[in-house]
Amino acid sequence: MTTSAVAPATRGNDATRKRILQAAMELFGRDGFDATTVRAIALRCNLTDPALYYYFETKRDILTALWDLPSPLEQMRAAVPERKLDEATLMELVDWMLNGAARQDALNRILMRSVLNGDATALALRETKRAHWHRILTPYFLTVFFPDEAAVRVEASIMLSLGYIYIAQMEHVNDFPQVAAEPAFRERIRQLMCLAIPIPRAEGN
Amino acid sequence: MARHAQAKRDGTLETRERILAAARELFARHGYRGTTVRMIADRARLTDPAVYYYFPTKRDLYDVLLVEPLVETVLPIDSEFGSALDILVDLFVGYSASGDLARLLFREQLGGSPTAVEFRRSWDSRYRNLIGPFFRRYYGEAAGQLEDIVSLMLSGLFWDSILRYGDNFETVVRETAFQHRLRSMLQAVLPEMGCRPL
Numbered sequence: 001m002t003t004s005a006v007a008p009a010t011r012g013n014d015a016t017r018k019r020i021l022q023a024a025m026e027l028f029g030r031d032g033f034d035a036t037t038v039r040a041i042a043l044r045c046n047l048t049d050p051a052l053y054y055y056f057e058t059k060r061d062i063l064t065a066l067w068d069l070p071s072p073l074e075q076m077r078a079a080v081p082e083r084k085l086d087e088a089t090l091m092e093l094v095d096w097m098l099n100g101a102a103r104q105d106a107l108n109r110i111l112m113r114s115v116l117n118g119d120a121t122a123l124a125l126r127e128t129k130r131a132h133w134h135r136i137l138t139p140y141f142l143t144v145f146f147p148d149e150a151a152v153r154v155e156a157s158i159m160l161s162l163g164y165i166y167i168a169q170m171e172h173v174n175d176f177p178q179v180a181a182e183p184a185f186r187e188r189i190r191q192l193m194c195l196a197i198p199i200p201r202a203e204g205n
Numbered sequence: 206m207a208r209h210a211q212a213k214r215d216g217t218l219e220t221r222e223r224i225l226a227a228a229r230e231l232f233a234r235h236g237y238r239g240t241t242v243r244m245i246a247d248r249a250r251l252t253d254p255a256v257y258y259y260f261p262t263k264r265d266l267y268d269v270l271l272v273e274p275l276v277e278t279v280l281p282i283d284s285e286f287g288s289a290l291d292i293l294v295d296l297f298v299g300y301s302a303s304g305d306l307a308r309l310l311f312r313e314q315l316g317g318s319p320t321a322v323e324f325r326r327s328w329d330s331r332y333r334n335l336i337g338p339f340f341r342r343y344y345g346e347a348a349g350q351l352e353d354i355v356s357l358m359l360s361g362l363f364w365d366s367i368l369r370y371g372d373n374f375e376t377v378v379r380e381t382a383f384q385h386r387l388r389s390m391l392q393a394v395l396p397e398m399g400c401r402p403l
Contacts, residue, residue: 169314
């Protein structure tokens with residue numbers, strides 16, 4: 001292992017990094033996460049094991065990199081919400097969930113199929129992702145609801161969004177990302193979400 | 206099917222059920238394509254020809270699995286809000302009784318199987334027929350959207366739980382804690398209407 005001060009997440013060249021991620025996606029899709037070895041990924045993109053380890057120290061790091069493909073909206077931070085939850089913010093949160101699902105559709109499908117096959121890594125990864133949604137939404141909901149109520153409403157909004165997403169994924173299969181980008185598709189879930197999560201009016205309004 | 210003597214028929218039915226149970230389990234685990242008739246026969250402790258006697262093709266097995274009857278409860282139109290919530294919870298639990306079938310459906314839909322998609326649509330519309338009259342009576346014009354919300358949210362919870370709980374899905378859904386969680390989610394999205402219809 002190298003002693004370089006540069007974090008593995010940023011070193012090496014972008015083209016090779018991309019090639020590794022591409023190969024990993026193909027193999028994860030074909031064999032599942034647990035059954036895919038780092039060696040197999042290295043072979044697939046004509047690299048030696050050490051060369052691959054230079055980019056990603058563990059298989060888990062490859063998975064993390066796949067999830068974290070950059071997107072401006074992904075930058076929304078969980079820590080302290082800049083504003084109270086209002087309808088506009090709720091809509092942004094819905095968009096954020098939908099964008100994530102659309103952007104990572106291919107990986108999501110691999111993930112879901114692997115989970116159904118009993119792949120432990122896939123299940124852990126999925127739980128991490130779900131926890132992330134909770135972490136992003138909860139602070140906003142806490143600005144207008146008491147903690148118990150906030151927890152239930154976060155859960156309800158996530159399940160409503162998920163149901164909307166799952167059914168569209170099942171109906172449209174590979175066209176899901178395009179469908180999810182359509183204004184009419186967004187409009188319907190926005191309406192339902194507004195109705196499902198009545199936000200108390202701010203005082204003085 | 207030809208009419209056999211009663212005793213013979215009971216035996217036949219049992220064999221058929223055994224094949225279906227084995228197929229449901231294996232399809233759920235390995236997918237339609239990943240399951241062979243040989244595997245089903247082995248699991249059901251039968252020979253291949255015995256399976257073919259009941260189901261000439263693997264496809265026949267799959268189709269039969271997908272048309273099995275589901276829940277037949279109704280949401281009485283004059284229920285009170287509290288008991289309506291209980292019935293919605295019971296309906297969900299009823300739909301969850303066949304976790305293997307649900308896993309199979311999920312997997313096949315991810316692959317775009319038209320049969321599986323069609324089957325899920327019929328689940329959805331049957332569910333809506335069960336809850337529709339109650340919702341229309343209580344919520345008038347808002348009923349359609351509230352029905353959408355409830356059925357989408359429960360679909361989300363259903364498929365999410367299938368993934369999260371795996372083989373324990375059916376057990377978890379029957380637990381009080383899960384049903385409590387489900388009930389409070391329903392309560393959160395459904396406006397209470399003073400326990401009286403419009």
